[in-house]
Amino acid sequence: RRLAFIEHAVETERAYVDTFSSLAREYGVYLAAGSIALPPMEDEPVKGGRHIMDESKVYNMSYLFSPRGVCLRRVPKVNMTEPFENRVFNSGPKSELVPVDTPLGQLGTLVCWDGFHQTLVEHYDALGVDIVLQPSYNQHPWDGPCSYGAPGTEGENRLRTGCPSIIQGRENIQYGIEAMMVGAVFEDMLAEGLSSVSRNTGRVGASWEEGVLAMAEKPDGEEIVAATVEVDGRR
Structure with missing residues (x-):
């Protein structure tokens, strides 16, 4: 499953962001989306747009969207549960x-x-x-x-x-x-x-x-x- 999270990260994050960004705009609310398993991602034109920054890590993350549909924050989970998460995901840094x-x-x-x-x-x-x-x-x-x-x-x-x-x-x-x-x-x-x-x-x-x-x-x-x-x- 960890490999699948990395292989499909680009299209998965695109669908996640599009869905919750649209909902935040439609209802005019701040929206904390349910968490998603992803490696660190970036969207940078010089590198072809949305891409994986580090394939060695997979975080359980929640994105926060504004009423305008803008992603304001990506928050990784710090503490992993047993037995599944600690085998598949990386602990996010508290600094995030x-x-x-x-x-x-x-x-x-x-x-x-x-x-x-x-x-x-x-x-x-x-x-x-x-x-x-x-x-x-x-x-x-x-x-x-x-x-x-x-x-x-x-x-x-x-x-x-x-x-x-x-x-x-x-x-x-x-x-x-x-x-x-x-x-x-x-x-x-x-x-x-x-x-x-x-x-x-x-x-x-x-x-x-x-x-x-x-x-x-x-x-x-x-x-x-x-x-x-x-x-x-x-x-």
Whole structure:
């Protein structure tokens, strides 16, 4: 699969960018696209346009698009999950976790498992990020046993340690948005999860229930999850 990611990188990235850029323009929104497996890419006329910069690396990356359809940031995943990702992908450098300044405030993307790591959330909070964007994929049954042996279900542990909880009591982070893939990815890979919009209550240790503003109802079906919020007086 790693070789396939490299062999088809140019046409894959073109389709990815065209699709999400068009959606961002059509709806006039900032759009954090679901992550994609790609080597480092560049689009440079002297070298024939879109091309691979380094075939020795493949990152799990999420692109952020502006309401005009412009790619504002390409964020690689830093922490790999076992057993698949750490065999196929390279860990992205933490230095690539740079906020994007927008009229909505500063946006910072953490790809899936990165959003469960205190040091990365601290990193963005220290840089003044207002909204954390977390495109996620969970391949374990949401209501099944926790995949790493903790008490409770997979879903309960993701909520207790993930986006709705980990942003609580931060200095600058005001909101967290986790968009979770659902449905079949490959024939043997099924995704389940509850997408959510959460707020920082300002209280350290606040429960995820206190922080959630809106959440999907079912872990295995497509839904639109939305909440109207204010960021520094901007609605």
